[in-house]
Amino acid sequence: MFGLTVRSTAALRQANFRAFSSQISSLKERVAELIPAKQAEIKEFRDAHKNTVVGSVTVDQIYGGMRDIRGLICETSLLDAQEGIRFRGMSIPEAQAALPKAPGGEEPLPEGIWWLLLTGEVPTAEQVKQVSAEWAARSTLPKHVSDMIDSMPKTVHPMSQLSAAVTLMNSDSSFADAYNRGVNKRELWKYAYDDSVDLLARLPVAAAKIYRNLYHDGKLGAEVDANLDWSANFARMLGFNTPEFDELMRLYLTIHCAHEGGNVSAHSTHLVGSALSDPYLSFAAGLNGLAGPLHGLANQEVLRWITALKDEIGTYEPTDEQLTEFLWNTLKGGRVVPGYGHAVLRKTDPRYTCQREFALKHLPDDPLFKLTSQLYRIVPDVLTQHGKTKNPWPNVDAHSGVLLTHYNLTEMNYYTVLFGVSRAIGCLADLVWSRALMFPLERPKSETTESLKAIVAGKAE
Missing domain, CATH: 1.10.580.10 (Citrate Synthase, domain 1)
Known part of the structure; x- marks a missing residue:
């Protein structure tokens, strides 16, 4: 139970955990089996290429939030500007298809993605069940x-x-x-x-x-x-x-x-x-x-913006012309259209797409979803015409609040x-x-504007 107790006492909770322990140690043991090979792979790679240059850094990147600077390792997932996120090499649609589901369900169990991220392997239904039991x-x-x-x-x-x-x-x-x-x-x-x-x-x-x-x-x-x-x-x-x-x-x-x-x-x-x-x-x-x-507050910003849209226009069923006018007023007022654009992605976020597919299946007539779909048709063209957005397509935040609201989880x-x-x-x-992998303490080098100017001046000489 995910309560303050599992059954009625902490002692019983401990007994439950001991009963599961002979079965559920397999994930930790599997990670232990994988570690030596990964350590050896990285050591060999570093020894062979430790002085290889993998990129350059511009002044604009230094001032611009370090965008696109390659400076750390994350083995568990990788974001591609065109394909979106890959979990240990698996796209979202691939993970949705491959990971175990609950009995009678169609969506992947998060316990399975935990196993996948740790091992790079798709778990069996029984292995996922063991993770669920351990967490409970x-x-x-x-x-x-x-x-x-x-x-x-x-x-x-x-x-x-x-x-x-x-x-x-x-x-x-x-x-x-x-x-x-x-x-x-x-x-x-x-x-x-x-x-x-x-x-x-x-x-x-x-x-x-x-x-x-x-x-x-x-x-x-x-x-x-x-x-x-x-x-x-x-x-x-x-x-x-x-x-x-x-x-x-x-x-x-x-x-x-x-x-x-x-x-x-x-x-x-x-x-x-x-x-x-x-x-x-x-x-x-x-x-x-x-x-x-x-970062994470963006989904509630989307709902607030849509609520303001509805209040100004007076309906969840605006015409395309009314919606386009509201979008241009938002942009001309120096504000962004929340839920659109991404620091890395340059196409529709696959996380948006799978939520849209969920809505099409379970709540196709929901007024808020229909408005969200209308925005999906219109916003990219407006942002493209505006010319200041590298990615005019929706991200994950453009849809998640719509689904939660439909099921009456309305506390933004x-x-x-x-x-x-x-x-x-x-x-x-x-x-x-x-x-x-015993990664060391992170300690990147910072500069002042004056020291950076001196570096740039030195390169120009």
Whole structure:
């Protein structure tokens, strides 16, 4: 159960975990089998090419957010400007087709993407079931974390609450304890793995508790059921109990999990982890980055913009002419059209596409979805004519809020928490491999404007 207890007591929870342990150690053991070969591959590659230049850096890139500078390794996912994200080489449609589903379901289980990101292998249905069982068995939220969430004023943003809860969980970090005991750094990945599993197991409990405290009666919608998958348990705790919403959560939590290593949440987690901070502290940093309006808050910005559109025009069924005029007024007012464009992608985000396909199947007549589809037809042409957007196509944020609203999860301030629960999968998988490969402390070189001018002047001479 993803509740404050699995069944009725912590002792029974421990008994459940011991009963599963002989079966569920296989994922950790499989990662252990893969590590030596990967370490050897990287050593051979570095020894042969350590002085090979792989790119150049311009002044504009230095001032422009380090866009397109190749400067870190993330083994778990790679973002292609034309194809979108690939999870260990698999596109979203490929992952949707290959990863195990819940009985009677059609969307991939996030437990499967966790296995894929860690191993590069598609798990069996039984292996995914074992991951679900392990996460359920380890889901008890420490009492001091639960008490802290309950003590939060309702004026505290749900992302601030989640970040604080994750930070506080580090009080029983296996990784921090192992480091303090002087465990060999080659073995630290095992403790990063253990913390990561505990965090993934507990995160939906904390997130659901925050939701129920802020927007409902303070009681979880259900306790964790060891027979349900991670997404279905999360849905029950939030208070939703329909097969369609379960499927939406499986899709949402899978496709938001990773977007290579350079985005704010992934890189923040990676950077803080490189200081050998434990996974709790590292991912809390990632959550704080995700909470920014230029990152994880974007989906609620889309809904606010669409609401303003509806209020100004007076209907969810505007004409194409009315919509085009509203778009141009937005752009001429110095504002952006939220949900469109991406720092890397140069085509429609595949994460948008799979959500659109979900909507076409489950809610084709939803007024908000129909408006979103109309925007999809019109916005790219307007942005292209405007001429200031490299990518006029929709990203993942253009659609996710529409789906959540349809199923009556309407509290927009909470949407980034859902994003955070999903993003933990990718950030923590990368963190485990970073410790397994013993990546060093990150410390890029910075310059002042004056020192940079001197460098440029020296090159010009």
